[in-house]
Amino acid sequence: MEAGFLRFVWRHSWRWQLSILAITVAVFPLVYLSLELPKIIINDAIQGGDGPRALFGFEIGRLAWLLTLCCALLALIGVVNALKWRLNVTMGRTGERMLRRMRYMLFERVMRFPAARFRSARQGELIQSMLGELEPVGGFIGEVIATPLFQGGLLAVYAGFIFVQDWRLGLAAVAMFPLQGWLIPRMQARVIRLNRERALGARDLADFIGDSVARIDDVIVDGAARWRLAQLSSRLHRQGRIRLALFRRKYAIKAVNNLLNQAPPFFFYAVGGWLVIGGRL
Numbered sequence: 001m002e003a004g005f006l007r008f009v010w011r012h013s014w015r016w017q018l019s020i021l022a023i024t025v026a027v028f029p030l031v032y033l034s035l036e037l038p039k040i041i042i043n044d045a046i047q048g049g050d051g052p053r054a055l056f057g058f059e060i061g062r063l064a065w066l067l068t069l070c071c072a073l074l075a076l077i078g079v080v081n082a083l084k085w086r087l088n089v090t091m092g093r094t095g096e097r098m099l100r101r102m103r104y105m106l107f108e109r110v111m112r113f114p115a116a117r118f119r120s121a122r123q124g125e126l127i128q129s130m131l132g133e134l135e136p137v138g139g140f141i142g143e144v145i146a147t148p149l150f151q152g153g154l155l156a157v158y159a160g161f162i163f164v165q166d167w168r169l170g171l172a173a174v175a176m177f178p179l180q181g182w183l184i185p186r187m188q189a190r191v192i193r194l195n196r197e198r199a200l201g202a203r204d205l206a207d208f209i210g211d212s213v214a215r216i217d218d219v220i221v222d223g224a225a226r227w228r229l230a231q232l233s234s235r236l237h238r239q240g241r242i243r244l245a246l247f248r249r250k251y252a253i254k255a256v257n258n259l260l261n262q263a264p265p266f267f268f269y270a271v272g273g274w275l276v277i278g279g280r281l
Contacts, residue, residue, distance in 0.1 A: 009141050012101055016094040020146045023087045028153050030080050035161045037073045045069050087150070091142035099138030106130050127210075132202060172271035176260045183260075187253045194246040201239045208235060 010017065045066035060068070110126060155177075163170030212219065212228050219225055 006144065009098065009144055013094055013098050013141065016090065016097070017145050020087065020090050020094065020142075021149065023083055023090065024146055024150045024153065027080060027083050027087070027150070028157050030076060030083070031154060031157050032161060034073065034076050034080060035158070037069060037076065041066065041069045041073070087146065091146050092139075093142075095138040095140070095142030098141040099134060102134055102137065103130055106134070127206060129203065132206075166275070168271060168275060180257065180260045184253060184257060187249070187256065191246065191249045191253065194242060194249060198239065198242045198246060201235070201242060205235050205239060208232065 045062065107130060110130075159170060159174050162173045208231065212232075219228055
């Protein structure tokens with residue numbers, strides 16, 4: 001068994017991860033072209049002169065050139081979205097395959113427990129670990145390489161496009177990225193700890209419910225139903241507090257991230273407007 005999670009994912013899904021990587025990389029030049037074509041449409045086809053344009057050695061009129069560029073842009077958007085659809089399907093398939101493998105391997109290791117260990121093991125905890133807790137991992141496995149690469153690649157493409165137009169506008173557009181890179185991971189660390197507490201609480205709750213059902217005869221004979229309900233209420237309340245704190249942290253991160261995402265346009269318009277007013281752009 002690999003010591004690290006990423007090593008485990010790569011060992012058992014490297015072929016699928018490479019296909020995801022290939023699709024992801026193929027999207028980037030098309031995205032850049034989808035940014036470049038509107039500029040050509042505006043600067044050349046709409047605001048350009050009335051003279052003919054050359055296309056593959058043939059001269060075409062201004063209107064035909066405009067329609068050609070618009071059709072090319074529409075086709076390009078369709079291809080990009082088709083690749084994104086294929087990427088999402090491949091990530092989902094990869095996650096499901098790895099989820100199936102992880103559940104099989106976990107059950108295989110459970111079967112190796114000695115008989116004495118089974119007598120002390122809690123069924124609810126085992127079931128919760130194999131089913132509920134592994135379910136989100138399946139989606140994460142499919143995205144563990146593609147999502148950072150895809151989002152980071154798109155960011156690089158957009159930033160590169162702006163830098164090509166003007167390096168000062170590019171600096172204004174990426175002004176908040178260092179702050180985001182420093183602040184958001186530190187806020188997410190607390191969310192990770194709360195998720196661990198939630199998972200442990202879910203295991204305990206599942207074990208308590210399973211134990212109550214297994215010992216229902218004793219509960220009825222001893223008249224312990226109210227006591228069991230009080231214990232259940234305490235566990236549910238604790239889980240509710242953890243989930244509420246988790247929601248607050250997650251939405252705080254989302255709010256801060258949205259705020260920082262809205263800040264670059266301020267610098268972009270301020271710096272760009274200053275350059276335009278000063279006649280330097």
